Amino acid sequence: MPSPFDPDAAYEAFASWAEERGTPLYPAQDESLVAIVSGENVILSTPTGTGKSLVAVGAHAVALAKGERSYYTAPIKALVSEKFFDLVEIFGAENVGMVTGDSSVNPDAPIVCATAEILANLALRHGPETPVGQVVMDEFHFYAEADRGWAWQTPLLTLPRAQFVLMSATLGDVDWLATDLSRRTGRETTVITGVTRPVPLSYSYATTPIQETVEELLQTHRAPVYIVHFSQLAAVERAQALSSIQVASRAQRDEIAELIGPFRFTTAFGKTLARFIRMGIGVHHAGMLPKYRRLVERLAQRGLLRVICGTDTLGVGINVPIRTVLLSALTKFDGTRMRQLTAREFHQIAGRAGRAGFDTAGTVVVQAPEHETENLKALAKLGDDPKKRRKFVRKKAPEGFVSWGEPSFEKLIAAQPEKLTSQFRVTHAMVLNTIARGGDVVANMRALLEDNHEPRARQRELLRQALAIYRTLRTAGVVEQVTDATTGQTLIRLTVDLQPNFALNQPLSPFALAVYELLDEESPVFALDVVSVTEAILDDPRPVLSAQQFVARGEAVAAMKAEGLDYDQRMELLDEVTHPKPLEGLLGEAFATYRASQPWIGDFDISPKSVVRDMYERAMSFGEYIAFYRLARSEGLVLRYLSDAYRTLRSTVPDELKSDDLVDLIEWLGELVRQTDSSVLDEWEALVDPDAVTAAAEREEEAPIVPPAPKLLTSNPRAFRILVRNELFRRVTLAAREAWEELGELDAASGFGADRWATAMDAYYDEHDSLGIGPHARSGALLILEEEPAVWRARQIFDDPAGDHDWGITAEIDLAASNEAGAAVVRILAVDQL
Numbered sequence: 001m002p003s004p005f006d007p008d009a010a011y012e013a014f015a016s017w018a019e020e021r022g023t024p025l026y027p028a029q030d031e032s033l034v035a036i037v038s039g040e041n042v043i044l045s046t047p048t049g050t051g052k053s054l055v056a057v058g059a060h061a062v063a064l065a066k067g068e069r070s071y072y073t074a075p076i077k078a079l080v081s082e083k084f085f086d087l088v089e090i091f092g093a094e095n096v097g098m099v100t101g102d103s104s105v106n107p108d109a110p111i112v113c114a115t116a117e118i119l120a121n122l123a124l125r126h127g128p129e130t131p132v133g134q135v136v137m138d139e140f141h142f143y144a145e146a147d148r149g150w151a152w153q154t155p156l157l158t159l160p161r162a163q164f165v166l167m168s169a170t171l172g173d174v175d176w177l178a179t180d181l182s183r184r185t186g187r188e189t190t191v192i193t194g195v196t197r198p199v200p201l202s203y204s205y206a207t208t209p210i211q212e213t214v215e216e217l218l219q220t221h222r223a224p225v226y227i228v229h230f231s232q233l234a235a236v237e238r239a240q241a242l243s244s245i246q247v248a249s250r251a252q253r254d255e256i257a258e259l260i261g262p263f264r265f266t267t268a269f270g271k272t273l274a275r276f277i278r279m280g281i282g283v284h285h286a287g288m289l290p291k292y293r294r295l296v297e298r299l300a301q302r303g304l305l306r307v308i309c310g311t312d313t314l315g316v317g318i319n320v321p322i323r324t325v326l327l328s329a330l331t332k333f334d335g336t337r338m339r340q341l342t343a344r345e346f347h348q349i350a351g352r353a354g355r356a357g358f359d360t361a362g363t364v365v366v367q368a369p370e371h372e373t374e375n376l377k378a379l380a381k382l383g384d385d386p387k388k389r390r391k392f393v394r395k396k397a398p399e400g401f402v403s404w405g406e407p408s409f410e411k412l413i414a415a416q417p418e419k420l421t422s423q424f425r426v427t428h429a430m431v432l433n434t435i436a437r438g439g440d441v442v443a444n445m446r447a448l449l450e451d452n453h454e455p456r457a458r459q460r461e462l463l464r465q466a467l468a469i470y471r472t473l474r475t476a477g478v479v480e481q482v483t484d485a486t487t488g489q490t491l492i493r494l495t496v497d498l499q500p501n502f503a504l505n506q507p508l509s510p511f512a513l514a515v516y517e518l519l520d521e522e523s524p525v526f527a528l529d530v531v532s533v534t535e536a537i538l539d540d541p542r543p544v545l546s547a548q549q550f551v552a553r554g555e556a557v558a559a560m561k562a563e564g565l566d567y568d569q570r571m572e573l574l575d576e577v578t579h580p581k582p583l584e585g586l587l588g589e590a591f592a593t594y595r596a597s598q599p600w601i602g603d604f605d606i607s608p609k610s611v612v613r614d615m616y617e618r619a620m621s622f623g624e625y626i627a628f629y630r631l632a633r634s635e636g637l638v639l640r641y642l643s644d645a646y647r648t649l650r651s652t653v654p655d656e657l658k659s660d661d662l663v664d665l666i667e668w669l670g671e672l673v674r675q676t677d678s679s680v681l682d683e684w685e686a687l688v689d690p691d692a693v694t695a696a697a698e699r700e701e702e703a704p705i706v707p708p709a710p711k712l713l714t715s716n717p718r719a720f721r722i723l724v725r726n727e728l729f730r731r732v733t734l735a736a737r738e739a740w741e742e743l744g745e746l747d748a749a750s751g752f753g754a755d756r757w758a759t760a761m762d763a764y765y766d767e768h769d770s771l772g773i774g775p776h777a778r779s780g781a782l783l784i785l786e787e788e789p790a791v792w793r794a795r796q797i798f799d800d801p802a803g804d805h806d807w808g809i810t811a812e813i814d815l816a817a818s819n820e821a822g823a824a825v826v827r828i829l830a831v832d833q834l
Contacts, residue, residue, distance in 0.1 A: 005066045007037040014058050026051055028195040032165075033058045035190035041164045041181050045171035045193040048351035052167045056083075056136045057090060059165045060111050064095065068133025073116045073155075075142045083138070084113040116142070120151040123158040124433035127444065132162050140168040141344060141420065149423025150430075157452055160184050169351050170344040172417035180453070199354030199362050203413050205406045207368045207376050210238075210328065214307060215245060217324055222363050223306040226322040228349055230332040232285045232311060232633045238328070239276045239283050239309040247306050248280025256280065256304050263295060266676060266822055267623050269632040277305070284310035284320060287543075287634045291677045296320070312349055324363040325353040330404040330412070338402045343415035366409045371395045422453035426466045428473075428603045432494070435479060441492040476597060508537035508604055509652050515590050516657055524775035527662035531613045532582040534648050536606045541641040544611055547629035548579035581608035611638075612645045612669060619730035619778075621723075621823050622676045643673045664722050671719035674711075675822035712819045721785065723824040724813055728796035729778045731809060731828070735761050736771040752828040760831035764798070764807050772799030782808075790815055794826075807833045 011033055018025055025033065028046050032055045035042050042059075044052055056072060063070035072087070074080045077100045084098040084105075097109030099118050116137070123130050135155055143152040156164065164181060171193070178189040206213040210227075217225050229235040248256070257278055265274040273283055273292055282296040282305040299305045300320050308320060312332070327349065331340050341349075354362020368376075374395050397403070426449065434448065435441050449462045473479040482491050515533045519526055556577045560570045587608050595601045615625045622642075626635055646669045653662070714720050734743050735757070744754030764771070776782070777799035784795040792813040797805050810830040817825040 007039075010037045010062055010065055014061055018054060018058075023051070023054060025054070026195075026198065028192050029055050029058075031190070031192055033062075035188075035192075036062050036163070036165065039163060039187060041178075041185060041187050041189040042166070043171070043174050043178055043181075043189060043191045043193075044165065044167045045174060045191070046169065046195040047197045047347075048169045049197060049199050049354060049356040050195055051356075052138070052169075053083075053086075056138065056165065056167065057087070059134060059136050060087065060091070063134040063163075064091065064110055066133065067110075069110050069112065069131055070134040070136065071119050071132055072111070072113045072136045072138065073119050073152075074113075074138045075116060075145075075148065077115060079138070080113045080115055087111055087113065116148065116151040120154040121429070121433055123155045124430055124448075125436055127158050127437050127439075128160055130159055130162075132159060134163045134165070135159065136165045136167070138167050140166040141170050141348075141417070144344075144418075144420045144423060146423050150425050153422060153424055153453060154430075154448075156181060156184065157448060160186070163187060164189075170347050170417040172344065172419045174420070177420070197354070197362075198356050199359050201350065201353055201362045201364055203350075203364045203409070204366075205368060205409050206326075206365050207373055209373055209377070210326075210367050211241065211245065213326065213365065213367060214242060217326065217363070217365070218247065218306060222324045224300060224303070224308060224322045225306065225324045225326055226308045226310060226320065226352065227326045227328060228312055229309065229328050230312060232287050234328065235283055235285055235309040235311055236272075236633065239281050242281055242307060242309070243276060243279055248304075252280055252304060252306075253278060256299065259299070259302075259304070260295070264822065265292075267632070267635055268627055269635055272632075280304065280306045282308035282310075284308055284313075285633075286311065286313050286636060288636045289639055289677045290636060293636070312345070320352075321355045321358065322352055323355060323359050324365060325350055326365045326367060328367050329369070330366060330408050331402045338400065340402060340404055340408060341412065342418055343412055344417040346412040346415075347417055366406075369397065369401070369405065371397050371401075372405065424452045424454050424458075424462065426462045426469070428469050428601075431466055431469045431473065432478075435473075435492055435494055438493070478598070508601070508606065509648070510598070511591065511594050511601065511606070512537050512652055513654070514594060515587065516653065518586065518590065521657070521659065524779070527659060527665050528613050528616065529583060530653060530657065530662055531616070531645075531649070531665065532608070532610065533587065534652065535610065535612060535645060536583070536587050536608045538607075538609075538641065538644055538648065540607050540609065541611060541634075541637055543631060543634040544629065544638060544641070545579040545609060547631055548610075548614070549577070551629065552579065553577045580610040580614060582610050582613060584608045611641060615642075616665060616668070616726070619726040619733060621726075622672055623823075624730075639673060639676055642669065646670050646673055664718060667716065667719040668722035668726070671713065671716050671723065675713055678711075713822055713824075714815050714819055717787075720818070720824065724785070724792065724794060724826065725778070725780070725783055725796075727824045727826045728783065728794060728809055728811060729773075732771065732777065732796060732798065733773050735831075736773050747828045750827040750829075752831075757831065763833070764800075764831075767807075768800045768802065770801055772801070774799070807831075 014033060015025055015030070018029075028044070029051050032042050032044055036055075036059050042055075044055055046052065060070050060072065072080075072083055074083060080098060080100055084096060087096045091111060093106070095109055096111045096113065097106035098104070098113045099107050100115050119132070119135065122132075137152060137155075140152060143149050145152075155162070162185065164185070166177075174191055174193070178191050181187075182189045208216070214225060214227070217223065227235075227238055229238060260274070260277060263274075265271050267289070270289070270292060273288075273296075276283060277296070277299065282300060284293055284296050296305065296308065297320055300308060300322070308322070310320075330346070331338055332345075333339075350364040353364050367373075378395075430448075431445070434445050437444060445466060446463075449466055450459050452459065452462075454462065470479065474481065478494065478496055480493060480495050482493070483489070484491055512533050516530060519529050519533070523529065553574055556574060557570060560573065565573070587606055591601075591606050615622075618625070618628070620628060622639070626632060626638065631638055646666065649666050649669070653666075658666070713723070731743060731746065734746075738758075738761070740754040740758040740761075743757040744752075747753070747757070771777075782797040782799060782805070784797070786793040792815065794811045794813060795808050796811070797808040799805070800807060808831075809828060810832070811826050811828050814825050814827065
């Protein structure tokens with residue numbers, strides 16, 4: 001780029017660069033770039049595949065040439081991270097930073113990739129003085145999201161000096177937005193929309209059974225086909241149904257088998273996925289482990305997966321190249337009710353069909369409702385006999401069916417995306433950030449709440465809410481109102497210092513720090529209590545908590561039946577049974593006290609729960625935990641939660657509180673996450689080290705289909721010891737419950753089946769009434785390890801009530817097999833008395 005900045009020279013430089021890369025500018029891209037170098041705002045609402053990402057690169061290049069800082073914002077961390085690595089490859093690591101709330105690298109760089117909330121809070125804190133010259137907002141239709149829309153609107157309201165580039169395939173009418181943006185920034189705003197797709201789409205309505213529809217698409221060379229479902233279960237069931245037909249040729253299946261040979265499918269769902277993939281069928285949804293989703297994406301990019309069964313998450317930043325989108329329905333459950341897709345949702349999904357540079361056309365097919373398909377098939381069998389047709393009884397739609405059909409499909413095709421609807425709201429954090437800015441706080445707050453995009457009635461409601469929050473802050477002494485002795489003006493100011501992004505990066509971390517101090521460091525469960533405090537400030541993994549409650553209620557019903565309680569008594573008591581909530585009383589009381597002095601915490605709440613602690617106390621591996629709670633469709637969610645817990649424990653707990661037991665537990669958790677899917681931590685750890693960013697970007701660019709295996713499990717001896725201890729202690733807990741069948745399943749390979757376990761433990765129970773499984777029973781004091789290069793030998797001593805400690809389990813641990821499996825491989829040699 002030229003220096004000093006010359007608009008014409010800047011345009012020519014970027015256009016030439018794009019041409020040299022083999023991506024010459026489309027007309028819409030060209031028009032966008034002309035507007036950007038001219039200093040105008042741009043609203044780019046063009047279909048998927050029209051190169052909006054290249055426009056974003058051009059915008060950042062122009063800002064860099066002007067010496068201005070630019071921000072790229074997106075709705076999800078994965079998309080922010082992907083764009084970060086893309087921009088590092090183009091502009092160099094020294095020029096690109098990333099801030100997402102839980103990751104920060106080179107945050108003072110001239111180009112910053114961030115989640116929308118990061119920029120929104122920055123804009124609230126600094127207002128017009130925010131050091132941002134340009135803002136590129138991707139997937140701008142998130143402006144209309146109920147929970148997050150405020151973050152997309154706030155920069156528009158508070159950064160009048162910035163140049164905005166707003167991008168999405170589905171914005172609808174934006175003339176009102178262009179007018180508003182020009183009024184606020186004093187810049188012309190160019191709207192680019194209605195562009196013809198470089199890969200045109202054709203639409204059809206299929207009344208054949210879906211399996212026949214898929215076969216016809218494959219035979220007419222319209223693969224890869226992405227079959228869109230609106231639940232993860234439906235996607236997996238469809239893949240299972242399609243495994244009965246030939247999707248891929250023998251040569252394709254052989255190539256897939258060769259490529260994925262070294263890949264570690266370590267979980268129960270992974271083994272199911274491996275079977276589908278070998279048939280040329282992929283599965284893709286948010287509940288999968290990241291390594292599985294990435295494998296499906298990379299195989300799809302090679303053209304090796306002819307059918308992918310997934311969910312509607314493909315509409316945001318999912319890199320799965322497809323030729324045909326097949327929608328299994330035109331309705332979805334939105335968390336409240338079953339409803340038809342909006343025009344925006346439909347076009348967001350349909351727009352993924354047709355691969356620029358690969359396809360000359362894309363196809364969108366909607367599958368007719370099942371009852372309609374069956375009726376048509378039955379009528380076809382009746383032929384033209386009018387008598388039979390009159391007597392034919394049509395199959396009715398299932399109960400609760402929200403009506404849709406071909407007219408609905410045609411209406412959606414013709415419909416423009418709905419006009420964006422403002423979702424602005426006011427929070428404690430918003431009020432505090434605005435006060436922290438200083439100046440005329442009342443005027444700043446009034447401008448924010450009276451000059452946004454909400455209707456007047458809603459603005460008045462927001463003002464009332466802000467006033468209530470302000471009074472709470474005054475009462476708590478966090479904010480004070482004073483009179484300037486010189487000017488006589490009333491000043492509003494904070495009485496405390498706020499950390500940057502206090503509302504984003506684990507906003508309850510200061511609360512957790514305060515509660516750690518209340519715990520008894522001498523307690524044998526201190527390490528687990530620290531984990532419970534930490535888990536209380538993390539977002540809830542809802543599928544896990546639901547599964548825990550289901551198991552807890554099942555156990556409670558069995559216990560109540562054994563006690564002879566009648567049905568009504570059981571049902572009344574059952575309402576009180578929920579998922580485990582360790583330290584609930586302590587945490588509740590502490591939070592009430594803390595919130596009284598730190599009222600901005602009113603935007604948040606604690607949620608006592610036990611996932612990490614539960615897994616540790618049950619001495620389960622990741623796979624065992626998933627199987628126990630039947631969470632196969634939520635593996636990815638569980639792993640993300642565990643990785644969040646690991647990072648929070650590492651970064652939040654002060655070093656002086658990290659006892660040996662707690663360090664052991666943190667190391668165990670990190671290794672468990674890493675061995676399950678190393679990509680979850682590898683990227684985060686790379687970002688912590690700025691020097692590794694460029695190398696990480698290059699690795700991503702040249703990444704093979706199958707990612708490298710995680711480092712050897714035994715290379716972290718401390719974590720491996722905990723894994724061994726957990727494997728042995730799990731057998732102790734099962735023996736205490738006399739769960740011989742489960743023990744037999746664990747140790748059949750060792751020749752220690754259910755009968756052998758029962759016989760061995762009978763001799764123990766002849767001497768003792770019980771077997772301890774408390775904190776002392778699982779302590780390192782009752783585990784003897786002899787560590788040799790190839791095999792470790794272990795003696796897990798039983799905590800018997802007499803304190804004799806002469807009974808136990810003798811085992812050996814094969815290190816090579818453990819490295820291969822990514823888990824401690826234990827062989828039981830004896831259960832006896834020494």
